[in-house]
């Protein structure tokens with residue numbers, strides 16, 4: 255008789271959750287619609303610009319950025335070649351669409367993550383609340399982030415961006431916090447001695463000096479966003495991720511390999527360039 | 541709001557403890573009971589940074605804080621603008637107890653009254669030399685043109701013209717230190733706080749900077765508190781010097797007093813490298829018992845006095861004690877043999893004396909003493925003869941100085957005790 259759990263004490267959480275979501279949607283529907291509209295507009299415009307740009311311009315842009323970021327001919331050639339490779343696989347346009355999602359997600363992560371990171375750095379109390387949340391978020395499987403996005407925004411690229419943001423924002427918060435907390439005490443003390451307010455100290459001293467660390471956070475966030483593209487494609491993000499997903503569904507490993515390689519190439523290009531600029535800035539202030 | 545006795549900053553029993561805050565009261569009690577720093581540290585694990593420091597700084601004064609490494613100098617100077625909050629005590633700046641001020645009130649003090657030069661520069665590494673120099677003005681919201689002008693002039697005064705657009709990391713340590721000085725100058729403070737500002741500079745620039753700040757102190761209505769390790773610097777710049785040990789101020793004195801009259805062995809060991817000539821003044825090398833006779837006194841009695849005390853010059857003073865003339869054994873002897881036998885200002889061989897203030901420095905004394913055959917009279921407040929200085933005394937003081945520097949023999953004892961004797965060696969031409 256103990257083979258089956260008694261139905262009488264079963265808790266029906268799912269209907270309650272669904273009810274709660276329905277309630278939230280009907281009460282704050284306007285807010286969700288607004289958020290969705292903003293994200294959609296940003297995303298569409300980014301996509302338009304990126305796909306409109308002639309490919310030689312994009313290649314030139316990557317070459318120039320790679321050169322100024324690394325000051326190294328070899329790096330410049332390799333990074334540009336990676337973009338050429340994407341084109342030769344026939345994934346240029348999909349790569350631009352993925353790039354649009356990544357840029358939008360990183361941008362939104364920055365807008366959300368920076369203030370939270372600053373808050374955590376300035377108040378130990380806030381830090382003690384935020385830190386366990388971030389730790390928890392890190393152990394959560396990436397798929398889980400799809401659920402709330404789906405619940406509030408349905409299918410499509412908007413929830414894909416939102417799921418990506420939730421997944422990718424923690425390192426930015428963490429590193430903003432760390433960067434501000436490790437700014438040398440002597441610079442803060444000097445600003446204080448000359449009558450700076452906490453806001454002036456944040457603006458003139460803490461943020462500029464934490465910038466290399468914050469940039470490392472942006473870099474990590476970008477990498478995580480790229481790692482999320484395949485998963486996000488399950489709820490409707492187009493681009494390279496969807497290509498991988500299709501390859502899985504159709505059991506076409508070659509195709510999946512190509513698309514996967516393109517995602518890696520994109521990651522390497524973005525990583526090298528942003529990291530290069532971060533290092534240069536760091537050098538100049540140390 | 542000028543205080544009546546001109547005191548601009550006053551510390552009353554300021555203490556700063558580091559460590560367990562729960563034990564603060566207990567530690568403060570131990571401090572009041574006179575328990576030593578080491579014992580407090582071993583018993584309660586609290587570090588006493590500053591211990592009941594009391595002192596006042598007058599408007600326009602150059603106040604120096606000296607002490608060995610770890611004696612609490614930086615901690616003390618930081619508490620003065622509450623970069624470190626004192627654990628106990630009061631700090632009164634311009635009549636206002638700043639330990640009671642709000643954050644906002646404290647910011648106003650820092651913006652309008654004080655500027656600080658840090659031991660480790662405290663520059664903003666991402667800003668250029670120029671931006672660093674103008675930073676204090678920026679927090680105050682001063683217009684760009686005024687900022688530009690003040691910062692530029694400060695940069696030029698510390699000799700960094702041409703470096704305005706470099707970041708601190710492109711500069712040597714000494715140059716960075718000067719950026720810190722420029723920032724303080726541009727801020728135009730009433731009280732300038734400096735924590736070992738010249739220690740990183742090479743000797744030539746250090747001398748230049750010391751002179752620049754010494755000058756500044758005199759020209760402008762500036763009050764300076766300087767922390768230093770360098771005794772020569774302290775003696776040269778300081779109006780008064782406070783010596784710290786284990787967080788405690790153990791003596792506050794003028795440079796002169798400090799060298800001639802150290803409070804204990806610790807202070808003595810501190811000042812033992814001092815070269816006295818630089819700060820010795822007329823009072824400290826003069827002989828305190830010159831022979832004075834009234835105008836019209838008998839020459840015979842003057843001769844007796846001179847023989848008795850073996851001092852071969854005599855000052856002639858009027859009824860109110862003002863010095864009128866000076867002369868030597870020869871002239872006194874001649875006067876005794878002449879008609880009236882009295883000594884007056886008109887007696888032949890009596891000259892108007894060269895006089896000086898007790899505070900006159902050796903440098904200034906030199907030409908005076910060398911340009912007259914007779915001793916120089918050191919005048920007191922009512923122009924009475926307080927003492928006299930002969931060529932020998934001057935040379936003696938310098939000789940001690942030289943001996944001292946080269947052979948490390950004892951410094952001249954206090955108040956030129958040995959120098960009266962030297963007066964004897966002025967050979968009378970009997």
Ligand SMILES: Nc1ncnc2c1ncn2[C@@H]1O[C@H](COP(=O)(O)OP(=O)(O)OP(=O)(O)O)[C@@H](O)[C@H]1O
Pocket residue numbers: 558559587588589607608609610611612613614615616659
């Ligand atoms: N934040 C702190 N926490 C604990 N102890 C401290 C702290 N700051 C200073 N101290 C202690 O206070 C004492 C005085 O230090 P302080 O830096 O004021 O010395 P100082 O006289 O300026 O030395 P130096 O000449 O080396 O600059 C030292 O014993 C030091 O260890």
Ligand SMILES: [Mg+2]
Pocket residue numbers: 613614615659735
């Ligand atoms: Mg110090």
